[in-house]
Amino acid sequence: MQLKFLNTGFNSASFNFACDEAILKWVQKNQIPVLRFYGFAPTACTIGYFQGMNLELDLDFARQNKIECVRRLTGGGAVMMDQNQFTYSLVIPDSFVPKNIQKSYEYICQPILNTLKDLGLDAEFAPLNDMILNQQKISGNAQTRKQGVVLQHGTLLLDVDVDLMFRVLLVPDEKLRDKLVASVKKRVTGINHHLKREISFEDLSELALKKFVEFLSVSHLDKISFSDLNLDSSKEIAKYQSHAWNFRF
Amino acid sequence: MKLKFLKLNLILNKMILEQDLKFKNYKPTGGKLLRMYFQIEGNCIKEFKLRGDFFMHPESEFENLENFIKKTSLDSKFIDSVKEYIDTKNITIFGFTMDNIFEILTTDQCS
Numbered sequence: 001m002q003l004k005f006l007n008t009g010f011n012s013a014s015f016n017f018a019c020d021e022a023i024l025k026w027v028q029k030n031q032i033p034v035l036r037f038y039g040f041a042p043t044a045c046t047i048g049y050f051q052g053m054n055l056e057l058d059l060d061f062a063r064q065n066k067i068e069c070v071r072r073l074t075g076g077g078a079v080m081m082d083q084n085q086f087t088y089s090l091v092i093p094d095s096f097v098p099k100n101i102q103k104s105y106e107y108i109c110q111p112i113l114n115t116l117k118d119l120g121l122d123a124e125f126a127p128l129n130d131m132i133l134n135q136q137k138i139s140g141n142a143q144t145r146k147q148g149v150v151l152q153h154g155t156l157l158l159d160v161d162v163d164l165m166f167r168v169l170l171v172p173d174e175k176l177r178d179k180l181v182a183s184v185k186k187r188v189t190g191i192n193h194h195l196k197r198e199i200s201f202e203d204l205s206e207l208a209l210k211k212f213v214e215f216l217s218v219s220h221l222d223k224i225s226f227s228d229l230n231l232d233s234s235k236e237i238a239k240y241q242s243h244a245w246n247f248r249f
Numbered sequence: 250m251k252l253k254f255l256k257l258n259l260i261l262n263k264m265i266l267e268q269d270l271k272f273k274n275y276k277p278t279g280g281k282l283l284r285m286y287f288q289i290e291g292n293c294i295k296e297f298k299l300r301g302d303f304f305m306h307p308e309s310e311f312e313n314l315e316n317f318i319k320k321t322s323l324d325s326k327f328i329d330s331v332k333e334y335i336d337t338k339n340i341t342i343f344g345f346t347m348d349n350i351f352e353i354l355t356t357d358q359c360s
Binding site for chain 1: 274281282284298299300301302303304305306307308311341343
């Protein structure tokens with residue numbers, strides 16, 4: 001298999017999702033899988049495609065704290081994204097992955113699980129779209145399929161600030177906020193805690209790339225550039241900053 | 250520009266209140282958190298908006314499904330009719346079933 005790769009480092013949420021969409025269009029046209037590693041800076045909140053922005057996020061708090069709030073192309077829940085996360089996107093023609101959606105989640109998560117295994121962490125896939133370590137969530141993933149191409153992106157928690165997360169995420173019942181925060185603290189973890197050291201984004205990128213290459217039996221790996229993706233126009237970035245997109249539901 | 254959108258949002262929220270829509274949160278066992286606005290008159294679904302952290306493939310069918318549900322009579326054939334529509338359109342949903350939607354629309358047990 002041929003694989004194109006790019007590491008875009010830390011960028012805004014609107015840039016990152018615009019980049020995912022540009023890659024999706026590129027893969028639809030060229031039928032070559034693209035893997036991207038990236039991070040989020042400044043801190044952002046993303047909501048799933050079917051969520052209501054007003055229902056999920058404290059938009060006043062987000063505005064006051066310059067937290068960008070962006071709707072994803074993919075379903076799933078609201079997530080706070082910061083520099084303590086390692087994020088990947090694999091955009092791949094659907095002929096390369098299991099047709100069954102649940103199996104395809106597990107398939108694409110496998111190289112991340114292999115990465116963690118190399119670090120001595122025995123994480124597991126937890127259907128539909130999570131990875132867990134010692135029964136605690138360490139990764140959430142989401143997928144969309146468009147015109148024969150699968151886009152799966154996911155985040156691996158290096159560290160997690162549950163208190164800040166719940167300053168910006170609204171809870172269905174305010175009376176249960178403290179209980180919910182305590183429960184999430186028990187159920188979610190970052191890998192640094194288990195490694196008992198801080199792993200850098202670059203070290204993790206290097207190892208994860210090796211594991212994706214092995215798992216996908218990549219024979220030809222090369223880089224893809226922003227100009228190849230035609231992202232200069234920033235039309236896609238404007239979409240993810242627009243009210244029309246972010247408040248569409 | 251942002252202010253204009255915020256005002257629009259406030260107007261929309263006010264319209265929702267004026268329409269006297271019901272709002273319910275509901276999390277099916279093992280499913281995703283559903284948040285629904287709706288208005289029912291007899292067997293007729295006058296308004297229906299579904300939000301939540303579920304997955305639906307293809308996403309582009311979401312609004313069509315909402316509209317189909319809105320046009321479907323809320324009776325004993327509701328679940329089968331919507332399921333048939335979902336099959337016809339090759340829609341895959343993770344996180345809820347049509348039985349859940351029927352339950353939310355027909356009972357007051359979820360808050």
